Amino acid sequence: MRIVIAEDSAVVRAGLAEILADHGHQVAAAVGNAEDLLAAVDQHQPDAAVVDVRMPPSYTDEGLRAAIAIRRDHPKTGVLVFSQYIETRYTADLLGAASGGGAAGVGYLLKDRVADVGEFIEALSRVAAGGTALDPEVVSQLLRASRRADGLASLTPREHDVLALMAEGRSNGAIAAALVISERAVEKHVANIFSKLGLAPSDADHRRVLAVLRYLES
Amino acid sequence: MSAPGGNAAASTSVLMRFLVRSWEYRRPRLWVGVRVACGIFNVILGVLLLASFRRLGPLSWLAVLPLAGAALIFWTVYRLQQDSVLRVRELEQSRAYLVDDSAARLRRIERDLHDGAQAQMVAVAMKLGLAQEKLGGMVGGARQADLERVLELVAAAHRGAKEAITELRDLARGIHPPVLDQGLGTALATLAARSEVPVELTVDLPERPSAAIETIAYFCAAELLANVTKHSGARHATLEVAHVPGLLRLRVSDDGTGGARIEAHGGLAGLAERVATVDGKLQISSPPGGPTVIAVELPSHA
Numbered sequence: 001m002r003i004v005i006a007e008d009s010a011v012v013r014a015g016l017a018e019i020l021a022d023h024g025h026q027v028a029a030a031v032g033n034a035e036d037l038l039a040a041v042d043q044h045q046p047d048a049a050v051v052d053v054r055m056p057p058s059y060t061d062e063g064l065r066a067a068i069a070i071r072r073d074h075p076k077t078g079v080l081v082f083s084q085y086i087e088t089r090y091t092a093d094l095l096g097a098a099s100g101g102g103a104a105g106v107g108y109l110l111k112d113r114v115a116d117v118g119e120f121i122e123a124l125s126r127v128a129a130g131g132t133a134l135d136p137e138v139v140s141q142l143l144r145a146s147r148r149a150d151g152l153a154s155l156t157p158r159e160h161d162v163l164a165l166m167a168e169g170r171s172n173g174a175i176a177a178a179l180v181i182s183e184r185a186v187e188k189h190v191a192n193i194f195s196k197l198g199l200a201p202s203d204a205d206h207r208r209v210l211a212v213l214r215y216l217e218s
Numbered sequence: 219m220s221a222p223g224g225n226a227a228a229s230t231s232v233l234m235r236f237l238v239r240s241w242e243y244r245r246p247r248l249w250v251g252v253r254v255a256c257g258i259f260n261v262i263l264g265v266l267l268l269a270s271f272r273r274l275g276p277l278s279w280l281a282v283l284p285l286a287g288a289a290l291i292f293w294t295v296y297r298l299q300q301d302s303v304l305r306v307r308e309l310e311q312s313r314a315y316l317v318d319d320s321a322a323r324l325r326r327i328e329r330d331l332h333d334g335a336q337a338q339m340v341a342v343a344m345k346l347g348l349a350q351e352k353l354g355g356m357v358g359g360a361r362q363a364d365l366e367r368v369l370e371l372v373a374a375a376h377r378g379a380k381e382a383i384t385e386l387r388d389l390a391r392g393i394h395p396p397v398l399d400q401g402l403g404t405a406l407a408t409l410a411a412r413s414e415v416p417v418e419l420t421v422d423l424p425e426r427p428s429a430a431i432e433t434i435a436y437f438c439a440a441e442l443l444a445n446v447t448k449h450s451g452a453r454h455a456t457l458e459v460a461h462v463p464g465l466l467r468l469r470v471s472d473d474g475t476g477g478a479r480i481e482a483h484g485g486l487a488g489l490a491e492r493v494a495t496v497d498g499k500l501q502i503s504s505p506p507g508g509p510t511v512i513a514v515e516l517p518s519h520a
Contacts, residue, residue, distance in 0.1 A: 009340075011341040012340050016344070059329060084332055085397070112340060115340065115343030116347060142411075145411040145412075
């Protein structure tokens, strides 16, 4: 994959570039602010951009706004946003941008998740391929804050686990591996979840993520 | 802090100030009343003496004394009142400055932590994560026992670094919640989403209160929602915040068991103190059996 990195901390930027290069990905540009990020994406048209939320000059949500702009202007570039803190509002903004856009995906991870190199690379590949990658903490906050407690209560503990992993954006295969069960079993759980929650079944991973998240937020 | 009303101090009788000063601030109304009464008494006395001018003859000049005394007393009352007004204004200003200054300082600390220790630890964890992956790929080759040991060590260091990130994050969030930079409404939405008891949030903020007031309101909401989760046994809570001209009102209610009250060194006592630093009010209604309603009222600018 060709990647653009935007992160204001030089040590973290170097660490990210190292990990990506080590896994055979090409870092087209590594920049330290949102303005340079937008210019780099325009110039390199990367498969994905890895974007820190807080960057100069105001250190609030420059990265997030840039990410939304990239989703709008470059439908083929996936955006993986990461930050030191999870704010549920950011999730809604990003997913709003994603559902309005084309095929490419969005992701939102806690910064320390990057340290789990394998999972980070997996999430980035998913986003670059048009999928979704949400941090487990985002998902647990959404589940906790959801007003659909009755629907969620009708799920078995196992179905609840599957729902959480599905909301993170994982494929059936990945869910099966994470829970150490067969893919057939995952498919069965997913079908049960969709029928219990009254959702129309969907094959594409990112579409079903959006369906699940819309359900949780409605 | 400079001495309040320096000019008044110079022009008011030093002895008078010395005598009344300490009492002045404790019972201001009483002392103003006493002096006005003395002044009126002197005026009446002077007028009576003037009226009996003929009978007193050469002693009639004595009438000037109570009249002059009355004038002195009225003038002193006026100066002292001015002095008090100046002092109160100055205290308000200095306190507002302190409150704003400490909010700015906390924001700086949070940013330093974020840019410094947190970034550093993230980088360490990333490197360790990579090393772990690499070593994992090499296990099975020569000196397998050594490699496994190295892998174990790196994995432990990796866990440690990640724990440090979590700790730093909690520390930084306690010092200044970064989401407050986005406004109180967004910060409260995040707080409500994080609560274990479902929270219904109502926000009516047509304009932003000052940063210091937002910070106090945020920590009040955080503490009150934590209390709901820890103590109330509630199944549902509401969090309302509204900005009316000059005031920020925050209300947290729950359908729990009630019985919340201010105890020495308790969380609510700490909140009440924090609210009082800006002349705010905290009211608790929590009969046994519930429901609990806690209302906080803050000036919108401090």
